[in-house]
Amino acid sequence: MSDHQSRAGSLFVVAAPSGAGKTSLVRALLADAPLMQLSVSFTTRAPRPGEVEGRDYFFVGQPEFERRREAGEFLEWAEVHGNLYATSRTWIEGRIEAGVDIVLEIDWQGATQVQRLFPDAIGVFVVPPSFGVLRERLMQRGQDSAEVIERRVAAAQAELRQAHRFQYVIINQDFASALADLRTIVQAAHLRFAKQHARHPATFAALGITKRKQV
Numbered sequence: 001m002s003d004h005q006s007r008a009g010s011l012f013v014v015a016a017p018s019g020a021g022k023t024s025l026v027r028a029l030l031a032d033a034p035l036m037q038l039s040v041s042f043t044t045r046a047p048r049p050g051e052v053e054g055r056d057y058f059f060v061g062q063p064e065f066e067r068r069r070e071a072g073e074f075l076e077w078a079e080v081h082g083n084l085y086a087t088s089r090t091w092i093e094g095r096i097e098a099g100v101d102i103v104l105e106i107d108w109q110g111a112t113q114v115q116r117l118f119p120d121a122i123g124v125f126v127v128p129p130s131f132g133v134l135r136e137r138l139m140q141r142g143q144d145s146a147e148v149i150e151r152r153v154a155a156a157q158a159e160l161r162q163a164h165r166f167q168y169v170i171i172n173q174d175f176a177s178a179l180a181d182l183r184t185i186v187q188a189a190h191l192r193f194a195k196q197h198a199r200h201p202a203t204f205a206a207l208g209i210t211k212r213k214q215v
Contacts, residue, residue: 008099008198010189011118013111016126017156019138021172026103028179036101039092045083048143076113108162122189123166129173
């Protein structure tokens with residue numbers, strides 16, 4: 001595997017408890033960032049209303065999921081609320097090599113696995129301003145029963161204790177402010193030495209700026 005630091009593209013790992021607003025923030029970010037792509041995960045859960053195969057997820061049965069996992073096709077995988085989720089390793093690596101920014105929407109367990117394999121991945125954790133707001137947002141989605149909502153709120157309490165694993169934490173109280181924070185993180189990531197060097201090698205060569213020695 002080639003040096004991740006030399007790749008022009010960046011990998012953004014965005015995680016959050018269910019209902020914190022992660023998906024809405026990522027969609028808004030991608031809407032005006034044509035050079036970024038969302039990584040489409042594999043999952044064993046059934047499609048939700050409005051979800052499209054290949055756009056939101058690749059929906060597969062558990063036997064197919066396990067076959068791909070055993071074949072080493074996944075960058076990471078995790079079980080969340082009784083369903084399996086995973087990310088394609090080869091697709092992610094190919095896109096980053098080509099200079100494309102990739103956004104991963106995954107849970108904290110998957111994020112930990114990804115960051116071990118991609119040390120320069122940017123971890124972003126989105127949190128709600130309170131449990132009351134989280135419960136209200138889950139209810140407004142109208143997709144889950146009251147029992148499922150309470151299970152998700154309970155799970156969020158454990159998930160939020162993992163926030164320290166991420167470089168950045170966004171409190172999604174006001175959507176516009178949270179989106180501005182996310183865009184700032186993306187811009188800062190583009191200005192890292194390794195990424196600037198990979199994107200503008202001729203400029204760096206002309207200025208006599210060399211890469212840092214790898215330790």
